[in-house]
Amino acid sequence: MKKSTVTLVDVAKKAGVSVMTASRALSGEGYASEETRAKVQAAAQELGYAPNALARMMKGGRTNVIGVVVNDLASTVVNGFVTAISEEVRKYEMDMFIYNSLGDLGDGKGKRLSQLLHGLWDGLIYVLPRMSDDYLRTLEASTSPIVMINYCKQETTLPVVRGDNVNGARDAVAHxxxxxxxxxxxxxxxxxxxxxxxxxxxxxAALQEAGIEGDPELIVQGDFNEQSGADAARTLLALAEPPTAIFAANDAMALGCMSALREKELRIPQDVSVIGFDDMAGSAVVQPGLTTLRHPVAPMAQAAVQELMRRIQSQPGRRQRIEFPSEFVIRASTGPGPEAPARKSRARARKQA
Known part of the structure; x- marks a missing residue:
C-alpha cells in the first residue's frame, strides 16, 4: 500500500480497533491503553501512515508543533537559543519548526504574518525579534499563544523571557x-x-555612580557585527584622548574592537581593556580571552517553552516578565588602567615611527 493512500481507517483496520480508538492512540488526546497505543503505533509505522497536521488543525485539534521565529540563523546567540528550545520541546514529545524571517518583521499586515499566526503549529516563540511597532501590535491582538525571548524595546502584553542587561552592563563598567x-x-x-x-x-549608570562625567565622544554606533566593532574602535582611537577601555554591546563587536587595536599595535589589556556581552563561542578561545557577560541560555529557553506550553494548554501563565540575571565572566582582556603619561608617551612614539 502506498504511503500517500494510507488513511486512519487503514491503520485502525490493521490494528483491529475502531477509527476513534486509533485516533486517540496516535494523537495522545483521550484515553487509550498502553497496549492499544503500542499496537496502533506499530500498525501506523508498518503502513507508513503520517497524521495530517492540517486536518487536525482544521478540526480544532493540536498539531504538536512549536514554531520558532528567528531573524538570523548565522548568529551564534540565536543558534544557542534554538538548540536549547529544541531540547526542551522534545521533553513534551512535540516537534519544532524554524522560520527564518531574515529581519523581515514589517508592518504587521502582510501575508507572511497571517501565515505565521495561522500556521501548522500550536504556538510561537520569537527569539531576539526585530519587529516594527505595528507588527508587535498585531501579535498582541492575536489569539495564538506567543512567547518572546530577549525583547526589551518596549512594554508589551506578550510574555517575555529576558536576561538582565542593565545590571549586567553596570557590573562590567564597574569592573x-x-x-x-x-x-x-x-x-x-x-x-x-x-x-x-x-x-x-x-x-x-556605572559612570554616574562612580562620579565620572560621561563623554559623548566615547559612545559610538555599531551594528552588532565584527566589522562595525572594528570601525567603532578606529573612530575611538582617532580621538585626541582615546579611551583606555572599551565596552561593546556584544561579543562580535568586541572582537572587532580587538582586531582594530592590534592593527594599531596596541596591547590588550595593557594599553586598552575590552569587554563584550553574550559570551559567544569564540570569546573564550580568542587571545587574550574576552571578558564578557552571558545570559543563561538553557534556563531561559526552558522557561520560554514551559510558558508557551501553559498557554497552549489554556493554563494560567506564570507571569508576563521572566528575567534572569547576567553572569559576569572575567578573562584576560581586562586589566589595570594604564597611567596617562606613559600611555601618551607610547602614543607619541608610535606617531613618530
Whole structure:
C-alpha cells in the first residue's frame, strides 16, 4: 500500500480497533491503553501512515508543533537559543519548526504574518525579534499563544523571557572603574530588540555612580557585527584622548574592537581593556580571552517553552516578565588602567615611527 493512500481507517483496520480508538492512540488526546497505543503505533509505522497536521488543525485539534521565529540563523546567540528550545520541546514529545524571517518583521499586515499566526503549529516563540511597532501590535491582538525571548524595546502584553542587561552592563563598567579606568567607551548595537539601549543604560549608570562625567565622544554606533566593532574602535582611537577601555554591546563587536587595536599595535589589556556581552563561542578561545557577560541560555529557553506550553494548554501563565540575571565572566582582556603619561608617551612614539 502506498504511503500517500494510507488513511486512519487503514491503520485502525490493521490494528483491529475502531477509527476513534486509533485516533486517540496516535494523537495522545483521550484515553487509550498502553497496549492499544503500542499496537496502533506499530500498525501506523508498518503502513507508513503520517497524521495530517492540517486536518487536525482544521478540526480544532493540536498539531504538536512549536514554531520558532528567528531573524538570523548565522548568529551564534540565536543558534544557542534554538538548540536549547529544541531540547526542551522534545521533553513534551512535540516537534519544532524554524522560520527564518531574515529581519523581515514589517508592518504587521502582510501575508507572511497571517501565515505565521495561522500556521501548522500550536504556538510561537520569537527569539531576539526585530519587529516594527505595528507588527508587535498585531501579535498582541492575536489569539495564538506567543512567547518572546530577549525583547526589551518596549512594554508589551506578550510574555517575555529576558536576561538582565542593565545590571549586567553596570557590573562590567564597574569592573573597569575598579581597575582604574576613567576613559571608558561604549559601542552601541542596533535598537531593534532594545538590548543595546538597556546595556547603554547600565554603562551610564556605572559612570554616574562612580562620579565620572560621561563623554559623548566615547559612545559610538555599531551594528552588532565584527566589522562595525572594528570601525567603532578606529573612530575611538582617532580621538585626541582615546579611551583606555572599551565596552561593546556584544561579543562580535568586541572582537572587532580587538582586531582594530592590534592593527594599531596596541596591547590588550595593557594599553586598552575590552569587554563584550553574550559570551559567544569564540570569546573564550580568542587571545587574550574576552571578558564578557552571558545570559543563561538553557534556563531561559526552558522557561520560554514551559510558558508557551501553559498557554497552549489554556493554563494560567506564570507571569508576563521572566528575567534572569547576567553572569559576569572575567578573562584576560581586562586589566589595570594604564597611567596617562606613559600611555601618551607610547602614543607619541608610535606617531613618530
Amino acid at each position: 573597569l572603574i575598579e581597575l582604574g579606568h576613567r576613559r571608558i567607551a561604549f559601542v552601541r548595537g542596533t535598537a531593534y530588540t532594545g538590548q543595546s539601549d538597556e546595556r547603554e543604560r547600565g554603562y551610564r
